[in-house]
Amino acid sequence: MISIDECRKSELQKTAVIACQGVEGAYSQMAANAIFSNPDITYMRTFDGVFRAVSQGLCQYGILPLENSSAGSVTAVYDLMKAHHFYIVQGVKVSISHVLLAKEKTDVRHINQVYTHEQAARQCSRFFDENQHIKIIECANTAVAAQLVAQSDRTDIAAIASENCASLYNLAVLSRNLQNSQNNFTRFICISKNCEIFDHSDKISLMLTLEHKVGALHETIKQFADLGLNLIKLESRPIADTDFEFMFYFDLQASVESRDVYHLLLALEKNTKNFSFLGNYREISA
Amino acid sequence: MISIDECRKSELQKTAVIACQGVEGAYSQMAANAIFSNPDITYMRTFDGVFRAVSQGLCQYGILPLENSSAGSVTAVYDLMKAHHFYIVQGVKVSISHVLLAKEKTDVRHINQVYTHEQAARQCSRFFDENQHIKIIECANTAVAAQLVAQSDRTDIAAIASENCASLYNLAVLSRNLQNSQNNFTRFICISKNCEIFDHSDKISLMLTLEHKVGALHETIKQFADLGLNLIKLESRPIADTDFEFMFYFDLQASVESRDVYHLLLALEKNTKNFSFLGNYREISA
Numbered sequence: 248m249i250s251i252d253e254c255r256k257s258e259l260q261k262t263a264v265i266a267c268q269g270v271e272g273a274y275s276q277m278a279a280n281a282i283f284s285n286p287d288i289t290y291m292r293t294f295d296g297v298f299r300a301v302s303q304g305l306c307q308y309g310i311l312p313l314e315n316s317s318a319g320s321v322t323a324v325y326d327l328m329k330a331h332h333f334y335i336v337q338g339v340k341v342s343i344s345h346v347l348l349a350k351e352k353t354d355v356r357h358i359n360q361v362y363t364h365e366q367a368a369r370q371c372s373r374f375f376d377e378n379q380h381i382k383i384i385e386c387a388n389t390a391v392a393a394q395l396v397a398q399s400d401r402t403d404i405a406a407i408a409s410e411n412c413a414s415l416y417n418l419a420v421l422s423r424n425l426q427n428s429q430n431n432f433t434r435f436i437c438i439s440k441n442c443e444i445f446d447h448s449d450k451i452s453l454m455l456t457l458e459h460k461v462g463a464l465h466e467t468i469k470q471f472a473d474l475g476l477n478l479i480k481l482e483s484r485p486i487a488d489t490d491f492e493f494m495f496y497f498d499l500q501a502s503v504e505s506r507d508v509y510h511l512l513l514a515l516e517k518n519t520k521n522f523s524f525l526g527n528y529r530e531i532s533a
Numbered sequence: 534m535i536s537i538d539e540c541r542k543s544e545l546q547k548t549a550v551i552a553c554q555g556v557e558g559a560y561s562q563m564a565a566n567a568i569f570s571n572p573d574i575t576y577m578r579t580f581d582g583v584f585r586a587v588s589q590g591l592c593q594y595g596i597l598p599l600e601n602s603s604a605g606s607v608t609a610v611y612d613l614m615k616a617h618h619f620y621i622v623q624g625v626k627v628s629i630s631h632v633l634l635a636k637e638k639t640d641v642r643h644i645n646q647v648y649t650h651e652q653a654a655r656q657c658s659r660f661f662d663e664n665q666h667i668k669i670i671e672c673a674n675t676a677v678a679a680q681l682v683a684q685s686d687r688t689d690i691a692a693i694a695s696e697n698c699a700s701l702y703n704l705a706v707l708s709r710n711l712q713n714s715q716n717n718f719t720r721f722i723c724i725s726k727n728c729e730i731f732d733h734s735d736k737i738s739l740m741l742t743l744e745h746k747v748g749a750l751h752e753t754i755k756q757f758a759d760l761g762l763n764l765i766k767l768e769s770r771p772i773a774d775t776d777f778e779f780m781f782y783f784d785l786q787a788s789v790e791s792r793d794v795y796h797l798l799l800a801l802e803k804n805t806k807n808f809s810f811l812g813n814y815r816e817i818s819a
């Protein structure tokens with residue numbers, strides 16, 4: 248277990264080198280701008296690249312999307328958590344609004360392929376239901392999708408991305424608010440190589456494996472309830488190469504400043520398989 | 534709550550009209566063949582179509598994928614559960630092996646687009662990591678992907694689908710076992726409009742909403758643990774148009790034959806918001 252005193256910091260450094268996935272105009276950039284006053288952003292091709300940039304010390308912090316209010320968890324990021332050593336130092340909730348972007352003079356009726364990210368496609372599933380002839384081309388990121396459309400000479404393609412990609416890639420906005428829900432948020436985390444716990448941190452994230460036996464999950468959750476802690480999120484992900492064994496991810500409304508909470512974490516670390524304390528942090532809204 | 538006596542059936546009818554999503558060669562077809570000796574399969578374009586075919590009585594049963602051992606839950610199906618009235622009558626676990634299919638004489642080095650389903654793409658993420666130049670074209674289903682490649686004149690495209698799509702669509706197998714994990718399973722459910730509970734049913738699925746308060750999830754799980762019931766799966770999905778409110782899905786190792794279990798279900802129905810008993814069934818392996 249980490250030593251809390253060593254992790255305690257007064258304030259997040261506001262100027263830093265940040266790893267984001269994608270290219271300029273990605274929603275991760277909006278998250279980075281909400282946390283840092285002067286972020287120097289390095290774009291990585293993959294989520295794995297963001298984790299590696301942070302763990303290898305190339306970037307001080309990394310930004311990753313965790314969950315969307317309509318499409319659900321970004322399971323690829325949850326799965327990568329197992330493979331990397333990192334701490335969450337800040338959360339940020341970003342309001343997401345998707346637009347349809349294409350080259351100037353593109354006729355919306357002629358579009359038959361839309362480039363976007365798989366999660367964005369799910370958030371805009373009604374648009375695709377209503378336009379059955381349009382094929383989805385999956386891209387690593389919505390901003391990458393906008394960039395690909397901008398670089399192409401084709402006039403039958405468009406991208407679903409954020410509106411700031413329009414000016415960035417010189418594209419026209421054909422349609423706004425493409426997402427099914429007008430109350431569409433994505434939660435991002437900011438990760439660091441070292442544990443950093445700032446004042447007013449009220450959220451704790453944990454990761455562990457449970458035995459496949461009666462009451463195993465209940466025993467763990469009971470320990471949280473006994474301390475009066477609110478379990479905000481529980482995510483289970485199958486462990487590859489096993490027959491439906493699961494890794495559990497817990498988000499609790501709690502602080503390690505509480506001695507009870509700290510001792511519970513020590514006990515979990517001692518008694519639980521593959522336990523990881525992922526951080527104690529605060530979530531802001533952008 | 535349903536009356537258990539009215540649901541009790543001796544044996545699943547082995548000849549029936551079944552709704553599957555996709556086209557011939559879909560993995561759902563393998564699931565249908567594992568359950569029914571002589572299934573008369575009607576293919577629906579979407580998962581929603583399968584739910585509707587069953588609830589409107591067009592088909593007696595429907596087959597839907599729920600979860601893959603490496604890519605995780607099929608969240609689209611979980612989200613549709615909220616919108617439809619149905620019962621799970623049987624589960625089936627199918628071993629999944631993906632192959633790369635293309636027109637005869639296609640040179641594997643010239644492929645720059647692969648048609649497949651989003652979940653299959655995730656199960657084969659290593660293949661795409663190693664072939665960065667290949668774009669993923671998202672299709673409703675792996676068999677639809679194979680069909681599209683078969684119908685196209687292009688020689689730079691391929692599909693990721695099951696091997697039986699090769700003969701079905703007259704395509705060549707360029708590569709086998711494309712999935713990351715050689716231990717790759719998908720769990721399917723068979724749904725019906727009416728509740729049908731067969732002998733030896735040992736799994737119960739439930740769906741409910743919990744209040745956003747300390748211990749709400751714990752209180753529910755405690756009731757399962759108090760009866761010594763094993764919680765096999767817990768899935769939480771955000772409810773659209775809310776700010777991260779969740780719908781919970783529970784799979785329990787239990788039978789409604791037990792009076793204690795039946796009374797617990799009655800109590801949950803009375804005291805819980807949006808409670809649905811989704812069925813008591815057995816899972817077989819294909």
